[in-house]
Amino acid sequence: DARVTQTPRHKVTEMGQEVTMRCQPILGHNTVFWYRQTMMQGLELLAYFRNRAPLDDSGMPKDRFSAEMPDATLATLKIQPSEPRDSAVYFCASGPLPNSPLHFGNGTRLTVT
Amino acid sequence: AQSVSQHNHHVILSEAASLELGCNYSYGGTVNLFWYVQYPGQHLQLLLKYFSGDPLVKGIKGFEAEFIKSKFSFNLRKPSVQWSDTAEYFCAVTARGSSASKIIFGSGTRLSIRP
Numbered sequence: 404d405a406r407v408t409q410t411p412r413h414k415v416t417e418m419g420q421e422v423t424m425r426c427q428p429i430l431g432h433n434t435v436f437w438y439r440q441t442m443m444q445g446l447e448l449l450a451y452f453r454n455r456a457p458l459d460d461s462g463m464p465k466d467r468f469s470a471e472m473p474d475a476t477l478a479t480l481k482i483q484p485s486e487p488r489d490s491a492v493y494f495c496a497s498g499p500l501p502n503s504p505l506h507f508g509n510g511t512r513l514t515v516t
Numbered sequence: 517a518q519s520v521s522q523h524n525h526h527v528i529l530s531e532a533a534s535l536e537l538g539c540n541y542s543y544g545g546t547v548n549l550f551w552y553v554q555y556p557g558q559h560l561q562l563l564l565k566y567f568s569g570d571p572l573v574k575g576i577k578g579f580e581a582e583f584i585k586s587k588f589s590f591n592l593r594k595p596s597v598q599w600s601d602t603a604e605y606f607c608a609v610t611a612r613g614s615s616a617s618k619i620i621f622g623s624g625t626r627l628s629i630r631p
Contacts, residue, residue, distance in 0.1 A: 436619065445623035446606060459618055494559065502548050502610045502617055507559040 405429040409495050409508035417516055421483040424511045426495030427476055434498045435478045436505060437463075437470055441491045449493075452478065453501060485515045518543035518609050522622035529597055530630045537592040537625050539581075539607030549590040550608040550619070551581055560606065566590065567612070577601070599629045 408427040416422055428435050436451040450460035450470040460470060467486070472478045482489055492512050496505035519542045529535060541547060551563040564575025571583040581592045590607060604624045611617040 438621070446621040448618055448620065451618055496560075502612055502619075504550060504562045504565055505560075505619060507552075507561070509559045 405506075407495055407497050407506050407508035409493075409511050411511055412509060413512045413514075415514045415516065416485055418486055419484040420515075421481065422485045422489075422513060422515075424480045424493050424495075424513070426478040426480075426497075426508060428478060428495070428497030429499075429506055430476070432497035432499050432506070433475075434501055434503075434505075435472060436496045436498075437478070437480050438494045438496065439491045440494060440510070446494075449480070482513075485513075487515045489513060490515050518547065518611055518617075518620050520607050520609050520620055520622035522605075522607055522625050524625045525623070526626045526628065528628045528630065531599055532596045535592070535594040535597045535601075535627070537605055537607075537627070539590045539592065539622060541588050541590065541607075541609040543588075543609065543611055546612040548610045548612050549581075549583060550610075551575065551579070551590075551592050552606045552608060552621075554604045554606065554624075556603065563592070563605070597627075597629050599631045601627060602629045603627055 410425045433454050437449040439447045449463045455472040469481045492510040494510045496507045498505045521540045549566040552560040553563045554560045566573045566583045574580045604626050606624045607622040610619045
């Protein structure tokens with residue numbers, strides 16, 4: 404059963420440190436999404452890619468966040484420098500086609516102290 | 517741009533009660549609609565989807581949802597809930613026919629079932 408794989412599952416870091424989260428989408432899926440989940444804001448779309456090209460990253464704070472897909476098997480989300488308000492669960496999801504249902508990873512729980 | 521509203525933030529029911537969770541979307545064109553479920557400590561999983569055809573769609577675990585175009589709604593229903601349905605439920609929408617469309621989620625409804 405194909406799964407979206409995210410690493411690490413948990414990350415605790417100090418304010419100001421760089422954080423890199425990784426996602427391996429399901430093989431053959433050409434859309435990849437990054438979402439952030441918090442109690443206050445729910446699920447926020449940060450960025451999404453189609454065929455490795457970024458289509459929309461308007462939900463992402465540009466000054467500190469960056470998202471890339473170096474190849475079809477890896478998507479990364481970086482925060483530099485991290486801040487306590489970045490504490491959340493970050494989900495990666497992939498889909499085979501635009502507008503198709505998404506398959507979610509287990510998320511990375513980030514805590515910035 | 518599309519948006520989704522889920523007005524019920526937290527719903528508490530007893531086992532065997534009937535469930536209806538509201539979902540309204542805002543978009544002028546044709547849409548694909550989804551309901552996802554997130555069990556405690558887990559990732560989101562697809563519950564059901566509507567693309568076209570019969571507006572009453574059935575999903576897994578006895579859930580169903582009805583697309584009412586005139587009301588821009590896609591409410592989730594289940595006739596008799598179980599304790600294992602305790603989870604957070606998310607409605608989502610994407611604009612159909614747009615290759616650049618993104619999937620937007622509602623804020624979620626937390627469902628608590630009393631045994």
